[in-house]
Amino acid sequence: MPPLDDVLAGKLAIFSENHRLRAPIPCDSADGVAVTRGGKSLVSFAGNDYLGLSAHPSVIEAAKEALARFGAGSRASRLVAGDSALARALEAKLAHTKGTESAFLFGSGYLASIGTVPALVEEGDLILADKLIHACLIDAAHLSGAKLVRFRHNDLRHAGELLAAQRGQYRHCLIMTETVFSMDGDIGSVAELLKLAREHDAWLLTDDAHGLGLDIHAGLHAGGAHIQLGTLSKAAGGYGGYVCASDTVVRYLHNAARSAIFSTALPPASIAAAMTALELMESEPQHARRVLGLARRFTQRLGLPEAQSAIVSVHIGESEAAVAASKALEEHGFFIPAIRPPTVPPGTARLRVSFSARHTEEQVDTLADAIRREGFL
Numbered sequence: 001m002p003p004l005d006d007v008l009a010g011k012l013a014i015f016s017e018n019h020r021l022r023a024p025i026p027c028d029s030a031d032g033v034a035v036t037r038g039g040k041s042l043v044s045f046a047g048n049d050y051l052g053l054s055a056h057p058s059v060i061e062a063a064k065e066a067l068a069r070f071g072a073g074s075r076a077s078r079l080v081a082g083d084s085a086l087a088r089a090l091e092a093k094l095a096h097t098k099g100t101e102s103a104f105l106f107g108s109g110y111l112a113s114i115g116t117v118p119a120l121v122e123e124g125d126l127i128l129a130d131k132l133i134h135a136c137l138i139d140a141a142h143l144s145g146a147k148l149v150r151f152r153h154n155d156l157r158h159a160g161e162l163l164a165a166q167r168g169q170y171r172h173c174l175i176m177t178e179t180v181f182s183m184d185g186d187i188g189s190v191a192e193l194l195k196l197a198r199e200h201d202a203w204l205l206t207d208d209a210h211g212l213g214l215d216i217h218a219g220l221h222a223g224g225a226h227i228q229l230g231t232l233s234k235a236a237g238g239y240g241g242y243v244c245a246s247d248t249v250v251r252y253l254h255n256a257a258r259s260a261i262f263s264t265a266l267p268p269a270s271i272a273a274a275m276t277a278l279e280l281m282e283s284e285p286q287h288a289r290r291v292l293g294l295a296r297r298f299t300q301r302l303g304l305p306e307a308q309s310a311i312v313s314v315h316i317g318e319s320e321a322a323v324a325a326s327k328a329l330e331e332h333g334f335f336i337p338a339i340r341p342p343t344v345p346p347g348t349a350r351l352r353v354s355f356s357a358r359h360t361e362e363q364v365d366t367l368a369d370a371i372r373r374e375g376f377l
């Protein structure tokens, strides 16, 4: 048998041939916009801290205070000794924000997904999912053992046809979509899918990872789904995941979501940071208005369709070309990641430009002009 390292070196060589080889590069920053990446000073359009709350003084202060009062860790899972008044208060806040009866915190959005989906459906059940849903929901679907069927991105007619043809062969059915799609920044059809779910006796799960904190400002109607899943690591600027749902769903997840039952609860500092971030989303709406304004300024300057969220995708095509485009923009002083398969479908490699309320108008204009000058559009 060949040694482990030889086997893996062979696999790495294939990643490299396909222009898919990746490696983490140190990227240090105080605010997520001015970054030092691999020793170079760059302006980053790569983060998901859309409102700039990761560096908000009130968020930092809340985290520090909880750290000093309650310590660095939560010491056990929520079901053992890791429950706290702080966690309960954040769940109440999340439920209130989402308009649901109840909420349940997870260690991350990924953990929320792989804990919740397999708790709800299993072999003999059907999952109907948008073609572009996030990898964590696909992993969750596979883990559940339910039959996974995909409908073309945001194509409600296709979703309806698949339900009409297949729903009858399965016991339960879970429909999954995103409120804001993570790679393109476009909006999921939540209300329409909810209607389909009612017609076909199915449940709807939405992943609001990129919608939280921007929804009302973007004209997004993200509510109403039976299960509303999300993360505290994007617009909330911190870390953690959650599910908002009915009281019964949440009490069931306490008993069935393995990624919460067998994993340590979030640290107090993360919970306190998220609580303050959610409060700031209400008391300081200027950050959401600003980031959407910046994204729209960018699309307008480049003649692209108007930004619907804080994410704008600039399609390039092949992986190699997308990597070259990202490198060229680095020469202009920008960090814009090339998103390649398998994160996106083959032939649709792109630059994913994500905006923060902390960007300046000048940074946005300079980036747009560099993209135009390089001829990427």
Ligand SMILES: *Cc1c(COP(=O)(O)O)cnc(C)c1O
Residues within 6 Å of the ligand: 108, 109, 110, 111, 134, 136, 178, 182, 207, 209, 210, 230, 231, 232, 233, 240, 241
């Ligand atoms: C980032 C992301 C997640 C995972 O959230 P984490 O808290 O980072 O684990 C889930 N779904 C979508 C759509 C995401 O973009």
